[in-house]
Amino acid sequence: MNRSGQSHILAIGGGSFRPSRRHGQMEASGLLRYGLDLTGQDRPKLGLVATASGDSADWILKMYGAFAGWDVEVSHLTVFPMPNVPDPRAWMLDQDMIYVSGGSVANLMTLWRLHGLDEAFEEAWRSGVVLSGQSAGALCWHVGGNTDSFGPDLAVWAEGMALLPYSCGVHYDSEPQRRPLLQASVASGELPGGYAADEGVALHYVGTEFIQAVSVSAGGYAYKVEREGTDGVKEFRIEPRLLTP
Numbered sequence: 001m002n003r004s005g006q007s008h009i010l011a012i013g014g015g016s017f018r019p020s021r022r023h024g025q026m027e028a029s030g031l032l033r034y035g036l037d038l039t040g041q042d043r044p045k046l047g048l049v050a051t052a053s054g055d056s057a058d059w060i061l062k063m064y065g066a067f068a069g070w071d072v073e074v075s076h077l078t079v080f081p082m083p084n085v086p087d088p089r090a091w092m093l094d095q096d097m098i099y100v101s102g103g104s105v106a107n108l109m110t111l112w113r114l115h116g117l118d119e120a121f122e123e124a125w126r127s128g129v130v131l132s133g134q135s136a137g138a139l140c141w142h143v144g145g146n147t148d149s150f151g152p153d154l155a156v157w158a159e160g161m162a163l164l165p166y167s168c169g170v171h172y173d174s175e176p177q178r179r180p181l182l183q184a185s186v187a188s189g190e191l192p193g194g195y196a197a198d199e200g201v202a203l204h205y206v207g208t209e210f211i212q213a214v215s216v217s218a219g220g221y222a223y224k225v226e227r228e229g230t231d232g233v234k235e236f237r238i239e240p241r242l243l244t245p
Contacts, residue, residue, distance in 0.1 A: 169196025
């Protein structure tokens, strides 16, 4: 496997998939094309992980269908009722990119730690496997953010893997609780400063450095959120690079 040696994370605020012309199906968006291009492979191996949705068979099937016609080799990892591959660590290291779906980030991290997948993900990341995901699949790589894992009212959550030493905001322009809660938790010191993404926008990190935001939405933005003083916060809007949807 010919990898660049760089460690990439693509954290997606929303918009990984879009409705397909085929009834009841969906297509992968340009955000995932961007992630696959980071692998440098002509026919990349893409691993799908849906722990956050309880390994929903319906969702996994839809994700497979979303890449129909793409020059990509797709497989998946589940943990219910037991891991579906003999060696999850070896499976991860064999991928070029891994995509983690949305759902409950609190449940996701609990199960990953129970099965030792958090350590395997970190090893894969350091070896050059592109890590990506939306919502829960974006929050997990960071220190934390806010989540509806515990109920409809969002809660501050700081139990992420912290591969990236930042907080993360997802669905920033579509769910009204998201922005004020992230700002408040950064201002109070509950969470470190970090980055947030609107629907259709992704945050691209190389190593632990934020490189750029990319978007499939002409009206979408990314944001940098920083603590100011002892209880204040500053937010800076970041213009993303616009991709083909």
